[in-house]
Amino acid sequence: MNDAKTELGRKILKLKKGKGLKWTDVAARIGQSPVWTCALCMGQMSAEPHHARGIAELFGLDEEEEATLCEIPYRGAQPLPPTDPLIYRFYELILVYGTTWKEMIHEEFGDGIMSAIDYDMQLERQPDQKGDRVRITMSGKFLPYKRY
Amino acid sequence: MNDAKTELGRKILKLKKGKGLKWTDVAARIGQSPVWTCALCMGQMSAEPHHARGIAELFGLDEEEEATLCEIPYRGAQPLPPTDPLIYRFYELILVYGTTWKEMIHEEFGDGIMSAIDYDMQLERQPDQKGDRVRITMSGKFLPYKRY
Amino acid sequence: MNDAKTELGRKILKLKKGKGLKWTDVAARIGQSPVWTCALCMGQMSAEPHHARGIAELFGLDEEEEATLCEIPYRGAQPLPPTDPLIYRFYELILVYGTTWKEMIHEEFGDGIMSAIDYDMQLERQPDQKGDRVRITMSGKFLPYKRY
Amino acid sequence: MNDAKTELGRKILKLKKGKGLKWTDVAARIGQSPVWTCALCMGQMSAEPHHARGIAELFGLDEEEEATLCEIPYRGAQPLPPTDPLIYRFYELILVYGTTWKEMIHEEFGDGIMSAIDYDMQLERQPDQKGDRVRITMSGKFLPYKRY
Amino acid sequence: MNDAKTELGRKILKLKKGKGLKWTDVAARIGQSPVWTCALCMGQMSAEPHHARGIAELFGLDEEEEATLCEIPYRGAQPLPPTDPLIYRFYELILVYGTTWKEMIHEEFGDGIMSAIDYDMQLERQPDQKGDRVRITMSGKFLPYKRY
Amino acid sequence: MNDAKTELGRKILKLKKGKGLKWTDVAARIGQSPVWTCALCMGQMSAEPHHARGIAELFGLDEEEEATLCEIPYRGAQPLPPTDPLIYRFYELILVYGTTWKEMIHEEFGDGIMSAIDYDMQLERQPDQKGDRVRITMSGKFLPYKRY
Amino acid sequence: MNDAKTELGRKILKLKKGKGLKWTDVAARIGQSPVWTCALCMGQMSAEPHHARGIAELFGLDEEEEATLCEIPYRGAQPLPPTDPLIYRFYELILVYGTTWKEMIHEEFGDGIMSAIDYDMQLERQPDQKGDRVRITMSGKFLPYKRY
Amino acid sequence: MNDAKTELGRKILKLKKGKGLKWTDVAARIGQSPVWTCALCMGQMSAEPHHARGIAELFGLDEEEEATLCEIPYRGAQPLPPTDPLIYRFYELILVYGTTWKEMIHEEFGDGIMSAIDYDMQLERQPDQKGDRVRITMSGKFLPYKRY
Amino acid sequence: MNDAKTELGRKILKLKKGKGLKWTDVAARIGQSPVWTCALCMGQMSAEPHHARGIAELFGLDEEEEATLCEIPYRGAQPLPPTDPLIYRFYELILVYGTTWKEMIHEEFGDGIMSAIDYDMQLERQPDQKGDRVRITMSGKFLPYKRY
């Protein structure tokens, strides 16, 4: 049911390349972070009207495409386990660090989880002499398990 | 083939609770970070002899258990998709953000991946008035795809 | 890693039957709801010390079993799709009503989810001339997707 | 074999949005509950002719689409495990509460199941200072296992 | 969680063979049909106390085994798709006749299902010159889908 | 490779509805049972020329469609486990009664299977005060395992 | 439920090796073919009492083991797809030749199948200058699909 | 990537039926066996130019189709486990006879496998009073496991 | 999302065959190795502009196709387990040699992995009297697991 959003994502990728824009440029236009803006364009987030407006103007989208940006997606089109090596490495982190996250979050916060909804993320280049690094910072609200 | 390492992990969890220790305490003893130390104890990393020494002394492990800490594990005992909600949320992040990571890392670095081997991670409590947050910082070396 | 909690659950089921107790009786003893109390005993929740105390006294559990009730479980031991017909019917509800929940919650609340963590549930007999009914009331906090 | 019903569902979603209608409006038109009406429009229920009539008039559907509403669907187009976070939370509830439902329903009713056919459901907003909640009330006839 | 019931089933199979009994003999003893009696002994049904009594006396079971017969099972230990050819043929019938059942039951009864709970079955030898046949008669209550 | 037969099935369902025919009517026309006739039209059986003739005349099919009825299908287009509740109930019967069929057929006939090829089936309404029942009678030749 | 038969198979393999016997020797003793005899010992067939007798005498089995040979197995303990290269090649034949068998058997016999129950097989060494060959001859009764 | 070969296979099946040809006729035309010829036409083998020539002439194929016959396929389009009963029976043979093949081939030839590449097969009707039989003769080169 | 790259791959295969070129010819044109060049054309690598230029000129590709060669693919379109016998053999090597690679690489290098990113490969014909051999030489940078 996300076909329209996914297809629009592909179109935006092409337009963005053609215009030589970066995600930071797109993000600046709508006053949101680059990660969220990219996720929105990839069809995994829903925009508020003024975000959709900004993106539509930037890329010359028509009214229906603008409306598509506001639609709430059926999230999660990724095939898992991922076949793409870049995406697979995140899957591998769960295999290796799953129990570590479990033990460390419970030690610090007690019984509950890190929200993937009240959640934000940053992605940066971390310069390093032995080779630059990808730095990802995740922040999710801790949600305690309710006892009732 | 990790049975010994997994079993040792369970034993360490009990001993750690009994002694009222935190992962920062264990980590301090061996001069490594809490995340890596926890992953080591959970059976997903291999220790150098002096790490194993420190942990064995702290918990009163015997020689065979000390050697077990040094063994290189068959990594990845996590069942996927995870059934535990805390671990599942990380899986969900791949479903939602997989394409975002793909597009943003390629935009910044070109063709390649973020290493999950030359990789480190931090986990902290991020105080917040609306409810404290879990903050995870990942850093992995960018590895460019070789063209040959 | 939940073996101890699952095993304890089986023991409690036997003891409860032997003593002719109902979940409402167990729940009353610890001042929590019957559903949560049952989920705790089945090994899917973590007790606070005074809950564990009450249950240990009621069933004559030893100290280690009492501690086991307080442990945070690796949740989700259910095989899915469920082979048991009673549990399968809930799985079938997702097949049939999944899109309905999606559309109705978004219509009412916008983009976000119903929390399964800040969540509570009740289960009652609903008398009915054509045959009594099972009535389940779920309540989960709405969590809006963060835009950042 | 549900392609026609699913496709019609997508069309109705668009028309409904365009007309600014809510599921309560659609439901009122045909004298059924909003949940069932939404499930019908999403292609998971079969209408009686007068329901189909009402919906066709409301949205200006043609005769074939009206007939499509009356067709009995091959139910269950949801991919499971769900990739969408909103729908996944219901799946997670089975993982966590499956055994609880099993034990509590058998305690109250004996051997049998809660019907997912002679079944109804309500979905409401439950105002709450700490954040409004989604309230879902399910009611299914208890069906005792026949001994013969 | 059915280990006790499954194990008891194996024991009963041996005892039954040793005593040269048939399922009709066992069924006669408790006044139920052979099919249900066999399913009960295989651990898939729950007995009422007097059924358990009769079977315990017939086979010389102890008190705990008698109680086990009364327990409500976590049903469905069959691996599917079945690897055993006899059981597989029933699976094949679903592959071949699934849509036929769907169309014929809806034509006759409207929207609903055949209950697998309010259900009974018979199995007989049907003499035939070209080779005797297995005759299975199933009867399940029709349950109409509720419109609400 | 069954696309033509499946597509024809959908067409026949529509024509049959338009003409107000029942499977008994179609079956009478070709002198076969309603179940087999329905299975044939659903694309799971192969017709002899005179059956195809009768059906083509009844529904006004063209020559290619008539030939399609005679083609031997790649059987088994049902997705398993079935997502449709009506079809799922038959799957559930295997989960619950698989071992019962195994034990009872071997007790009566020795080592072998019930054929799903030399097989026939009937489906009837069984009037019942507490609600009418679906009655299915299966008959399959017993095939003894060859010892050679 | 075949544990006893599988375990016995392993024991027979050891005894057979110790005694330096070949399957032809074992087969000769009971007057059956080597293939069937081997399949019987591997726990996939059921013996008649005199076969069990012969094998028990040959290998010095006790009474319970002799009875185990007569039990009808839950067939099919092979994991599929096979991980063992020798067994995998047969799986590969289905991938490559599945449609060929389908088309050629139907051309010759019409609609139906080759029985895997009324079935026998031979396995021989076929001397060949370029390297000896394994020759397998299968023979299964053709079973025509019943039209009823 | 075999779409062209598979599609051509369907076309050849129709042309062959229209011309009333048998696989032996097609095979005779190109001087190969009927099994290999059928497998070639079904898109699972690659022809040498003169084979392709013969088949193209026989069926009136165009140049591109003739070239398609010579292409090396991505083999193995069969869904496994097979849903079609005729093909499934071969799958069942692996379940039942997998270990038998393993033990008998190793007994006769030592460690190695039967090649599925240097392999040929015949399929014949074997007349039999109790019902004709399908006879399949497979011959594959024995390949010893290299010790190096 | 690789549709364009995969489709282009198929086109290049045809053009290459038509022009009678070998991968070494294509590789020579762009100054890269044949393996990498083939992988690039199959849609699994990303070209630098001058590579794309060379290939576009060689095959007469248009501007959009040239740009497609430079795009970074969503890698990994292979279905696994592979159904094609040639590709399957590599999968089988993992089944057989997985633990050997694990033990030998750790013995030589300590804890870490062989990179599949900083990786190159050669493929040659190795003449041999008993039949020529395929010789594949892989070289991947050893990446030590970071201890932090």
Add this chain to the structure above:
Amino acid sequence: MNDAKTELGRKILKLKKGKGLKWTDVAARIGQSPVWTCALCMGQMSAEPHHARGIAELFGLDEEEEATLCEIPYRGAQPLPPTDPLIYRFYELILVYGTTWKEMIHEEFGDGIMSAIDYDMQLERQPDQKGDRVRITMSGKFLPYKRY
């Protein structure tokens, strides 16, 4: 059925570590290559008596363990997809290079495969200033597809 061989493998790993031996040492003792020797000890190959002799003497194995080395294994105990990162990288190579192997081997040799049976492999350290590399050389006999 490989339990004995796998268990022996674990024992040998411990003994080898205790004695400070390398695979080259073990291999030298039996006059085979280190890769094959390691695979043998890991339970994936079958030894000839003199190999088993040499290994038994080196490690002080008893007679039964010596015999176990000679047994032909049910190969392939690796879980796939691999969860261990080192082994996974080989799996990833199939995802990325599967079609490349297919095209290049067919270009060079025609229709056929690289044998995984008449196969050998070497593994070496390849010194490199930017970080040493793992070098793996595979050699498998080309087996042409038989046309018959």
